[in-house]
Amino acid sequence: MKKQKxxxxxxxxxxxxxxxxxxxxxxxxxxxxxxxxxxxxxxVTIRMAWWGGQARHDMxxxxxxxxxxxxxxxxxxxxxxxxxxxxxxINTQAAGGNTPDVVQTSSFxxxxxxxxxxxxxxxxxxxSGDLYISNFSDADLNGGKVDGKLYxxxxxHNITGVIYNTAIFEKAGVALPKNNWTWDEYFQTxxxxxxxxxxxxxxxxxxxxxxxxxxxxLMQRGKSMFNGNDLGFEKQDLVDWLAFWDKMRKAGVVPPAxxxxxxxxxxxxxxxLARGKVAMVSKSSNQLKIFQKSTKDNLGIVSYPLSPSGxxxxxxxIAGAGISPNSKHPKEAAKLLNFIVNEGDAATIFRGExxxxxxxxxxxxxxxxxxxxxxxxxxxxDEMLPSTKPYPAMPAGSTSVxxxxxxxxxxxxxxxxxxxxxxxxxxAQAQQILKR
Numbered sequence: 117m118k119k120q121k122x123x124x125x126x127x128x129x130x131x132x133x134x135x136x137x138x139x140x141x142x143x144x145x146x147x148x149x150x151x152x153x154x155x156x157x158x159x160v161t162i163r164m165a166w167w168g169g170q171a172r173h174d175m176x177x178x179x180x181x182x183x184x185x186x187x188x189x190x191x192x193x194x195x196x197x198x199x200x201x202x203x204x205x206i207n208t209q210a211a212g213g214n215t216p217d218v219v220q221t222s223s224f225x226x227x228x229x230x231x232x233x234x235x236x237x238x239x240x241x242x243x244s245g246d247l248y249i250s251n252f253s254d255a256d257l258n259g260g261k262v263d264g265k266l267y268x269x270x271x272x273h274n275i276t277g278v279i280y281n282t283a284i285f286e287k288a289g290v291a292l293p294k295n296n297w298t299w300d301e302y303f304q305t306x307x308x309x310x311x312x313x314x315x316x317x318x319x320x321x322x323x324x325x326x327x328x329x330x331x332x333x334l335m336q337r338g339k340s341m342f343n344g345n346d347l348g349f350e351k352q353d354l355v356d357w358l359a360f361w362d363k364m365r366k367a368g369v370v371p372p373a374x375x376x377x378x379x380x381x382x383x384x385x386x387x388x389l390a391r392g393k394v395a396m397v398s399k400s401s402n403q404l405k406i407f408q409k410s411t412k413d414n415l416g417i418v419s420y421p422l423s424p425s426g427x428x429x430x431x432x433x434i435a436g437a438g439i440s441p442n443s444k445h446p447k448e449a450a451k452l453l454n455f456i457v458n459e460g461d462a463a464t465i466f467r468g469e470x471x472x473x474x475x476x477x478x479x480x481x482x483x484x485x486x487x488x489x490x491x492x493x494x495x496x497x498d499e500m501l502p503s504t505k506p507y508p509a510m511p512a513g514s515t516s517v518x519x520x521x522x523x524x525x526x527x528x529x530x531x532x533x534x535x536x537x538x539x540x541x542x543x544a545q546a547q548q549i550l551k552r
Contacts, residue, residue, distance in 0.1 A: 159189045161190075161191045161192075162193070162443070163192070163193045164180065164218040165216040166202070167202035168196065169198075170383060171410075172406065179462055190452070198383060202220070211232075213442060217443040217445060217446075219234055223432075226260070226268050226438075227262055227509055227510040229267075231511070233441055235267040236438065236440065236446070238267060249266075252475060257474070259434030268438045269436050272436075272474065273435075273471045276400055276420055278396050278397070278418050278421075279397055279407055280416055281392070281395050283413035284413070285395065293305060293418045295418050296419055296422055298422055298424050303364065303369075307367060309396075316393075317395075320369060320395065321379070321398075322365060322525070324525035325525035327341065327517075332420050333353075335427060336422060338426070340508040341514075342508065346547070348508075361525065362529075373526065373531075377529075384403060387410070389411070401471060402493060404492060405487070430500060432504040432506060436470075463482050468490060468494075511550060521542070524538040
């Protein structure tokens with residue numbers, strides 16, 4: 117009898133030891149050593165919102181399908197649209213307390229989203245092991261911070277450049293552009309291309325309304341769009357920017373105002389570049405592969421034009437996502453972010469959608485399978501990386517001010533305002549927004 121009790125006790129002890137070992141192993145399972153037991157096992161539904169064209173929507177849906185397959189207790193409702201539609205919708209949802217659990221963001225929107233309480237401080241989730249960022253590069257990690265706190269988990273980094281149609285350049289007999297070209301060379305190249313293109317296509321889109329372009333233009337002058345809670349430039353800077361694009365319009369190398377306005381916020385698949393209506397367009401480097409899928413012509417990418425006497429710098433753009441402070445399931449939301457940035461299954465689907473990924477391990481997972489567009493993109497980013505600096509901080513209301521660049525450029529393009537009037541109106545409205 118005593119022997120039976122002794123054996124029973126021994127068996128119980130062994131079973132308890134095995135259970136403990138099993139639990140320890142499960143916490144270290146997965147490609148990044150991410151805890152798999154920190155989130156609840158109950159069935160929950162979370163929402164994720166992102167922007168992009170159809171190619172990105174298809175990829176994200178495949179990614180989330182794979183996540184639901186691996187974590188069947190978590191259902192992900194999906195909300196997406198074009199970039200401008202996305203920002204307006206998210207701001208409206210935030211005002212009504214209905215923000216999705218996981219919200220895509222980037223260097224352009226991060227500070228404003230934090231100010232609008234769209235993103236929560238993620239440091240506690242990192243400390244608890246729910247978010248794993250040990251393999252992230254410093255640039256990706258720091259790019260997700262506001263005032264020293266982490267609010268965005270990086271999906272990757274990219275640099276704005278000029279994506280161009282090599283076939284049009286070759287047919288026009290115009291030399292392909294090179295990195296670090298000047299604004300004068302950009303204008304001269306556009307004029308040479310236009311001689312070949314005639315009246316039904318144009319050398320470039322009218323980019324006087326792109327705040328990203330204007331911000332890079334300012335950085336070359338040692339300035340930026342914002343300085344704390346105020347504007348970081350003078351009226352003359354905006355006058356010079358609008359005047360350059362007015363010169364491009366008068367030279368006939370960009371589409372007329374009505375055609376450019378009609379282009380609006382169309383996705384890459386419907387863009388003028390994809391349809392062969394323009395030879396050049398300035399976009400984030402990660403979009404090269406998306407545009408390439410939409411045209412049979414080979415595309416290339418070079419740096420944004422530079423002022424030869426100015427600062428030779430470009431902002432490093434970090435794209436990623438944050439978690440809403442109103443989320444009822446932050447641990448499940450964290451599990452989704454961990455899946456996207458730390459697991460090989462996700463990397464093979466995501467394939468550096470927003471540029472080289474934050475985790476070097478995930479870069480290694482896909483490096484051998486990259487297509488030619490991704491190789492061109494990665495080479496461009498690697499070459500330009502030494503000339504980059506973190507994107508300048510932007511205050512609350514910055515997304516509304518960014519839209520004013522487009523509004524005032526269109527006013528000039530349609531002949532409704534002079535350049536001086538547009539600059540004055542921009543500054544007056546921007547200051548009013550920033551002082552709210």
